[in-house]
Amino acid sequence: MSLAEKYPQEIEKILAKYPPEHKRSAVMALLYMAMREGGYISKADKADIASMLDMTTTEVSSIVGFYSLFHDEKAGQYRLQVCTDIGCALKGADQYLADLCEKLDVKPGETTEDGLITIEEVKCLAACDKAPMFQVQSPEGIKYHEKMTVDTTLALIEELRKDAQEAK
Amino acid sequence: MTKDITLTIDGKEVSVPAGTLIPDAAKKIGIDIPVFCYHPKMEPVGMCRQCLVEIGRPAFDRTTGEAVLEEDGSPKINWGWKLETSCTNPVSEGMVVNTKSEKAVKGQNEMLEFQLLSHPLDCPVCDKGGECLLQDLTLAHGGTESRFNFDEKRHAEKKVALSDLIWLDRERCIQCGRCVRFQSEIVGEAVLGFEARGSHTQIMTTSEPGFDSAFSGNTTDICPVGALTTAQFRFGARPWEMEATASVCTECPVGCNTVLNTRRDVKTGGKVVVKRVMPRQNESVNETWICDKGRFTDFSADSRLTAPSIGWTDAIASAAQNLSAADEPIFVVDGSLPNEDLFNIKSLADEVGAKAYCYSEVGGGELTTKSGTYGKSGAGDAILVIGSDLYVDAPIFWLRAKQAVDRGATLIVATEEETRLDNFASTVVRDFAQGLEAAKEAFSKAENTVILYKGDDALAQSCADLNPTSLVGVWNDANTQGAWEMGYEAISDLDVLKGKTVYVAGKSALVASALEVAKFVVAQTAEDVQIAVSITEASGSKCVTLPSRNISESLGTFTSAERRVQLFHPAVPAEGDTLPGFVITAQVAEKMGVTLDIEAEDIFANFFDLSYADLSKTNPEEKLLIGGNCYENTQGVGVQL
Ligand code: SF4
Ligand code: SF4
Ligand code: FES
Numbered sequence: 001m002s003l004a005e006k007y008p009q010e011i012e013k014i015l016a017k018y019p020p021e022h023k024r025s026a027v028m029a030l031l032y033m034a035m036r037e038g039g040y041i042s043k044a045d046k047a048d049i050a051s052m053l054d055m056t057t058t059e060v061s062s063i064v065g066f067y068s069l070f071h072d073e074k075a076g077q078y079r080l081q082v083c084t085d086i087g088c089a090l091k092g093a094d095q096y097l098a099d100l101c102e103k104l105d106v107k108p109g110e111t112t113e114d115g116l117i118t119i120e121e122v123k124c125l126a127a128c129d130k131a132p133m134f135q136v137q138s139p140e141g142i143k144y145h146e147k148m149t150v151d152t153t154l155a156l157i158e159e160l161r162k163d164a165q166e167a168k
Numbered sequence: 169m170t171k172d173i174t175l176t177i178d179g180k181e182v183s184v185p186a187g188t189l190i191p192d193a194a195k196k197i198g199i200d201i202p203v204f205c206y207h208p209k210m211e212p213v214g215m216c217r218q219c220l221v222e223i224g225r226p227a228f229d230r231t232t233g234e235a236v237l238e239e240d241g242s243p244k245i246n247w248g249w250k251l252e253t254s255c256t257n258p259v260s261e262g263m264v265v266n267t268k269s270e271k272a273v274k275g276q277n278e279m280l281e282f283q284l285l286s287h288p289l290d291c292p293v294c295d296k297g298g299e300c301l302l303q304d305l306t307l308a309h310g311g312t313e314s315r316f317n318f319d320e321k322r323h324a325e326k327k328v329a330l331s332d333l334i335w336l337d338r339e340r341c342i343q344c345g346r347c348v349r350f351q352s353e354i355v356g357e358a359v360l361g362f363e364a365r366g367s368h369t370q371i372m373t374t375s376e377p378g379f380d381s382a383f384s385g386n387t388t389d390i391c392p393v394g395a396l397t398t399a400q401f402r403f404g405a406r407p408w409e410m411e412a413t414a415s416v417c418t419e420c421p422v423g424c425n426t427v428l429n430t431r432r433d434v435k436t437g438g439k440v441v442v443k444r445v446m447p448r449q450n451e452s453v454n455e456t457w458i459c460d461k462g463r464f465t466d467f468s469a470d471s472r473l474t475a476p477s478i479g480w481t482d483a484i485a486s487a488a489q490n491l492s493a494a495d496e497p498i499f500v501v502d503g504s505l506p507n508e509d510l511f512n513i514k515s516l517a518d519e520v521g522a523k524a525y526c527y528s529e530v531g532g533g534e535l536t537t538k539s540g541t542y543g544k545s546g547a548g549d550a551i552l553v554i555g556s557d558l559y560v561d562a563p564i565f566w567l568r569a570k571q572a573v574d575r576g577a578t579l580i581v582a583t584e585e586e587t588r589l590d591n592f593a594s595t596v597v598r599d600f601a602q603g604l605e606a607a608k609e610a611f612s613k614a615e616n617t618v619i620l621y622k623g624d625d626a627l628a629q630s631c632a633d634l635n636p637t638s639l640v641g642v643w644n645d646a647n648t649q650g651a652w653e654m655g656y657e658a659i660s661d662l663d664v665l666k667g668k669t670v671y672v673a674g675k676s677a678l679v680a681s682a683l684e685v686a687k688f689v690v691a692q693t694a695e696d697v698q699i700a701v702s703i704t705e706a707s708g709s710k711c712v713t714l715p716s717r718n719i720s721e722s723l724g725t726f727t728s729a730e731r732r733v734q735l736f737h738p739a740v741p742a743e744g745d746t747l748p749g750f751v752i753t754a755q756v757a758e759k760m761g762v763t764l765d766i767e768a769e770d771i772f773a774n775f776f777d778l779s780y781a782d783l784s785k786t787n788p789e790e791k792l793l794i795g796g797n798c799y800e801n802t803q804g805v806g807v808q809l
Contacts, residue, residue, distance in 0.1 A: 059352075065362070066363075066364070
C-alpha cells in the first residue's frame with residue numbers, strides 16, 4: 001500500500017502547511033514518514049512522494065541521497081552508527097569498531113543475522129570528547145551512546161533485542 | 169530601459185546594463201575570467217569557486233550618503249578582505265575589479281589545483297580532449313605538479329550509461345551542476361540530479377527511461393569536462409581532426425543552425441563522413457541548443473543509389489522523353505528539398521504548363537506565407553499550440569514555448585492527447601474548438617499572438633481567422649514552408665497521380681507512394697530507393713531514378729516554418745555520381761527545350777530579393793551568450809522574410 005493510500009489524512013495535514021505552489025517544500029516531512037514506515041525509503045515511496053509533490057523521482061532521490069540519515073536500502077531495525085572520524089579515531093574508535101564487528105560477525109554496513117542491528121561507519125557526530133561513541137537510528141528516533149566499550153555495546157544490543165522481542 | 173552601469177575591470181572602463189554579472193561585463197571588453205559552473209544562460213550558483221577576483225566598491229559616508237574621496241580627489245575604494253566569486257556578483261556603479269592581480273591569480277590557481285585533486289586526467293582517451301574547459305584552464309592556471317597524494321585520489325565509475333544516448337564518467341565530473349541546471353532551469357525537466365555530498369557527490373538520474381529528455385545532448389556541450397559524452401561520438405574522433413561546416417538541421421521545420429563535423433573515417437574505407445552534428449548559435453532560432461533528433465541525425469545511407477542504373481545520359485533522356493510525351497505531366501515534391509531544387513522544378517512545371525504540388529499532411533500553406541515570425545515571446549504575449557505535440561514534431565519550438573512561459577507569456581495547449589507542454593500551459597484542452605475559443609479570449613488581451621498549428625486546411629483557416637501576429641505551420645519536413653513561398657499547390661493525397669507521368673522529388677517514401685499509383689515516375693531522391701524499386705516491380709509502373717545529393721553534400725537554403733531563410737554548405741564530398749537536385753532538373757529541362765540556371769546562388773536570386781551574402785551576415789555580439797562547445801555563428805544567421 002502506498003503512503004498516499006495509507007495516511008491520506010496525515011499527508012493532507014502536512015501539505016496544508018505549505019502554499020500549493022510551494023508544495024514541494026513538504027518533501028522532507030514526507031520522507032520522514034517513509035523512513036518511519038519502513039526504516040528506509042523504497043523506490044515506490046520515492047515515486048509516490050514525487051507524484052504527490054509534482055517533482056521528478058530524480059529530485060526526490062537527490063534529496064534522499066544528500067542526507068545521511070535518509071536511507072534508500074533496507075537494513076536492520078536499529079542502525080548503529082559509529083563515528084570513526086579523526087577525533088574519535090584518536091580515542092580508539094576505529095579499533096573499537098573492528099572489535100565490535102568481530103564480536104557480532106559482521107562488517108561495517110552489514111546487518112546481524114537476526115536482521116535487527118546494522119553497523120554503520122559514519123563521519124563526525126560532534127561528540128569526539130566522549131568517543132568511542134555512536135548513535136542508534138531507529139523508527140523511534142535517534143539516540144546517542146557515548147564512552148562505549150565493546151562490552152557495554154553488546155549489553156545494549158541485548159536490551160534492544162529484548163525490546164524487539166517484547167514488541168512482537 | 170534599465171540604466172547602464174560603468175565599472176572598471178583590470179584598468180579598463182566598461183558600461184553594461186544593470187544586473188549584468190561581472191564575467192559577462194569582462195567578456196565584453198575581451199577579458200576572460202576563468203569559470204566552470206557559470207553559464208551566461210543560467211542563474212549563477214557559485215559552486216566551483218574558480219572565478220575568484222578582487223572586488224573594490226566606492227566608499228560612501230554613512231551619514232551624508234556622499235562618496236568618500238581620496239586626497240587626490242579620486243573616489244576612495246573599499247576592497248573586500250578576501251576574494252569573491254565574480255559570477256555571483258552583479259556589477260555596480262564605480263566598482264573596480266581586478267581579475268589578474270597577484271592575489272586574484274593565486275586564488276584562481278589554487279582553485280584549479282582543487283579541481284585537479286582527483287581528476288583522472290585521461291585526456292588522451294577522453295572525447296572532450298581538445299575542446300575541454302578544464303584543459304584550457306589548466307593550461308592557464310594549473311601547476312606542473314600535483315601536491316596531492318596520488319594514492320588517495322578518489323575513484324568512481326567511468327562507464328555509466330545515463331540513457332542510450334548519453335554516457336557519464338563520474339571520475340571526470342567536477343560537480344559544476346551545469347547539466348543539472350540546464351535540465352531543470354532551461355528545459356524544465358529535472359531528470360538529472362546530484363546524489364550524496366562532499367567528495368562523493370555524483371550525477372544520477374532515476375527517470376524511466378534514464379535521462380528522459382529530448383534535449384539531453386546539449387548537456388554534453390555545456391559540460392566543462394568529459395564527464396558527459398554522447399554514445400554516438402564515443403571514441404569517434406579527436407576534435408582537432410575534424411572540419412566544421414555550417415549547416416541547417418533537416419529533421420523538422422524549426423531550422424536549427426548546426427555545424428557538421430567531418431573527418432575521413434577508416435570504418436568507411438577512408439571516406440569523409442559526418443562524425444557529429446553540433447549546434448551553431450542563432451539566438452533567433454535555436455539559441456545555443458539543438459534537440460537530440462537533430463544532433464543524432466544519421467547521414468549514412470548505405471543503400472543509396474549513387475548513379476542512375478542506366479547511366480546519366482540515358483536516364484536524363486528517358487526522363488525528358490517521358491515527360492514531353494505525356495499530355496498532362498505532374499510535378500510533385502515534398503519539403504525535404506532545398507529552395508534551389510524547388511525553384512527549378514517549379515520553373516520547369518510552369519514552362520510546360522504542368523501542375524506543381526507539394527505533398528504535405530498539414531494544410532494551410534498559403535495562409536502561413538503572410539504572417540511574421542514566431543520570435544521571442546514573453547510577458548504580454550499569448551501562444552496557442554494546436555494539434556501538434558511540439559516535443560516530438562519540433563522540439564526547439566517546444567523549448568521556446570516553455571521559455572516564453574518562463575518570461576510571462578500565456579500558453580494555451582489544444583491537443584487530442586496529453587503532451588509534455590501541458591505542464592507549462594495556463595489552459596489545456598483536449599478539443600480544438602475549445603482551444604480556439606480560449607485563444608480568442610487570451611488574444612484579445614495580448615500584445616503579440618502566435619499560433620503553432622498542425623492540422624488540415626479547415627483548422628488552419630480557423631487559426632488564421634483569429635488573426636494572430638504569427639501563424640506557424642508545424643510541417644513534417646524542414647523546407648515545406650519554402651514550397652509554399654514558391655507557390656506550390658498543397659496536396660495531401662496522391663490520387664491525382666493515378667495513371668499519370670510524374671516528376672517526383674523528395675524522400676523515398678514519397679517516391680514509393682507515387683510509384684503505387686502513377687504510370688511513369690521520374691524519381692529524384694537522395695535517399696535509399698530499394699523500396700521504390702521493389703514497388704516498381706510489383707505494381708508494374710515504370711520508373712527512372714535520378715540520384716541527387718543530400719543536404720550534407722549540398723549548397724542551398726531552407727525556409728523555416730517561421731519564414732527564416734538560411735544557408736547550408738556542402739560538408740562532405742558527394743557520394744558516387746550523384747548530382748545536385750537543381751542540376752538534374754536543369755538537365756532534364758534542357759532536353760525538353762527549357763533553360764534553367766545551374767548555379768545555386770543564381771537560382772536563389774531568381775526567386776528571392778536576396779543574395780547568399782545577405783544570408784551570411786552575423787551578429788558577433790551574440791557570441792557572449794555561448795557557454796560551452798556550441799559553435800559561434802560565423803557563417804550567417806539567415807534572413808527573416
Ligand atoms: S557532469 Fe559535467 S556538467 Fe554535470 S556536474 Fe559534472 S562536470 Fe558539471
Ligand atoms: S528542433 Fe527541429 S530543427 Fe532543431 S535540432 Fe531538433 S529536429 Fe532539428
Ligand atoms: S564560475 Fe563562479 S563559482 Fe563557478
